[in-house]
Amino acid sequence: xxxxxxxxxxxxxxxxxxxxxxxxxxxxxxxxxxxxxxxxxxxxxxxxxxxxxxxxxxxxxxxxxxxxxxxxxxxxxxxxxxxxxxxxxxxxxxxxxxxxxxxxxxxxxxxxxxxxxxxxxxxxxxxxxxxxxxxxxxxxxxxxxxxxxxxxxxxxxxxxxxxxxxxxxxxxxxxxxxxxxxxxxxxxxxxxxxxxxxxxxxxxxxxxxxxxxxxxxxxxxxxxxxxxxxxxxxxxxxxxxxxxxxxxxxxxxxxxxxxxxxxxxxxxxxxxxxxxxxxxxxxxxxxxxxxxxxxxxxxxxxxxxxxxxxxxxxxxxxxxxxxxxxxxxxxxxxxxxxxxxxxxxxxxxxxxxxxxxxxxx
Numbered sequence: 001x002x003x004x005x006x007x008x009x010x011x012x013x014x015x016x017x018x019x020x021x022x023x024x025x026x027x028x029x030x031x032x033x034x035x036x037x038x039x040x041x042x043x044x045x046x047x048x049x050x051x052x053x054x055x056x057x058x059x060x061x062x063x064x065x066x067x068x069x070x071x072x073x074x075x076x077x078x079x080x081x082x083x084x085x086x087x088x089x090x091x092x093x094x095x096x097x098x099x100x101x102x103x104x105x106x107x108x109x110x111x112x113x114x115x116x117x118x119x120x121x122x123x124x125x126x127x128x129x130x131x132x133x134x135x136x137x138x139x140x141x142x143x144x145x146x147x148x149x150x151x152x153x154x155x156x157x158x159x160x161x162x163x164x165x166x167x168x169x170x171x172x173x174x175x176x177x178x179x180x181x182x183x184x185x186x187x188x189x190x191x192x193x194x195x196x197x198x199x200x201x202x203x204x205x206x207x208x209x210x211x212x213x214x215x216x217x218x219x220x221x222x223x224x225x226x227x228x229x230x231x232x233x234x235x236x237x238x239x240x241x242x243x244x245x246x247x248x249x250x251x252x253x254x255x256x257x258x259x260x261x262x263x264x265x266x267x268x269x270x271x272x273x274x275x276x277x278x279x280x281x282x283x284x285x286x287x288x289x290x291x292x293x294x295x296x297x298x299x300x301x302x303x304x305x306x307x308x309x310x311x312x313x314x315x316x317x318x319x320x321x322x323x324x325x326x327x328x329x330x331x332x333x334x335x336x337x338x339x340x341x342x343x344x345x346x347x348x349x350x351x352x353x354x355x356x357x358x359x360x361x
Contacts, residue, residue, distance in 0.1 A: 173197060
C-alpha cells in the first residue's frame with residue numbers, strides 16, 4: 001500500500017516555516033491542488049512590489065482569480081525607476097478589501113495623499129508606512145521633487161482605525177484641523193521627517209491612546225519643540241525613542257519646567273548629546289522609568305553613573321540600563337577599564353538592574 005500525505009498537515013508545515021522565499025512558495029503551489037490551495041494564500045498574503053510592471057502583473061493575477069484577493073492582508077508598493085506608471089493597476093490594488101497594513105514609497109512618496117485617497121477600504125487599514133527614501137541610484141542623482149506628504153482632517157476621518165503610523169525621509173505638512181477628531185494612534189515613528197506645522201495637529205485632541213513615539217532627526221532645535229509638545233499632550237505615553245543624528249547648540253531641552261511629570265513613561269531611549277544634567281532631568285520627569293537606553297555617545301563618566309545609581313533620584317522601578325561603556329568627553333575614555341565596568345555593574349546588581357551595552361542590545 002502506497003503511503004499518502006495528510007493534507008491537513010500542510011497549513012501546520014507552512015505555519016512553522018514563515019521564512020519561506022517567494023520562489024519556494026511558487027514551487028509548493030505546483031506540488032498538488034492541496035498544496036496550491038494553502039501555499040497560494042501565503043504567497044499573496046503580503047506582496048512587495050518594487051516596479052510598476054510588478055503592480056500590473058499582480059493586478060492581472062487578481063483579476064483572473066478573484067479568490068486570491070481574499071488572501072491579501074498587507075500591501076507594500078514602492079516602485080522606482082523610469083517606468084511609465086500604470087495608474088489603473090495601482091488604483092485596482094489600492095481598492096482591494098482586507099488590507100490592514102499599507103506601505104507606500106518610491107515614486108508614490110511624492111504627494112502621497114493622492115494615492116491614499118484611492119484606498120477603497122480605509123477602515124481596514126491599521127498600519128500605514130510611507131517611505132520617501134529612493135532605492136534607485138539614478139533617481140537619487142536627479143533633481144526631482146522631494147518626497148512630500150500632506151496630512152489633513154480628510155485623511156484622519158478616512159483612516160479612522162489607524163493605529164500605527166510610520167513616516168520616513170519626507171517633508172510632512174500638517175494642516176490645522178477645523179474640528180476635533182478621534183484617531184486611535186498607538187505608535188508614531190518619524191525618521192528624518194521635516195515637519196511643516198505642529199506635530200500635535202496630526203491627531204487633533206485624540207492622543208490618549210498613543211503608547212510609543214519614535215523620532216530620528218538631524219534638526220535638534222526644531223525636533224526638541226515637537227517632542228516637548230508630544231510629551232505634554234500624550235499623557236499615557238509609555239515609550240519614547242529620540243535620536244539626534246548631528247549635535248547642535250539647541251537651547252530648548254525636551255524636559256523643562258513647562259513639561260509635567262511623565263508618570264506613565266516606562267522606557268526612554270535617547271541619542272545625541274547625553275550628559276549628567278540630562279540624565280538627572282530624565283530621572284526627575286520620569287519617576288516610573290523601567291528602561292533607560294543611551295544611544296550613541298555619552299558624556300557621563302563611570303563615577304557619575306555610580307553616584308547616580310547609588311542616589312535617591314533613580315527610579316525604584318528601574319529594571320534595565322543600556323549604556324555605552326565609554327565616555328566621550330574630557331578626560332576621554334573610549335573604553336572603560338575593567339575596574340570602572342565592575343564598579344557600575346556592582347551597583348546595578350545591588351539594585352537588581354540589568355546592565356547592557358548599547359552595541360549589544
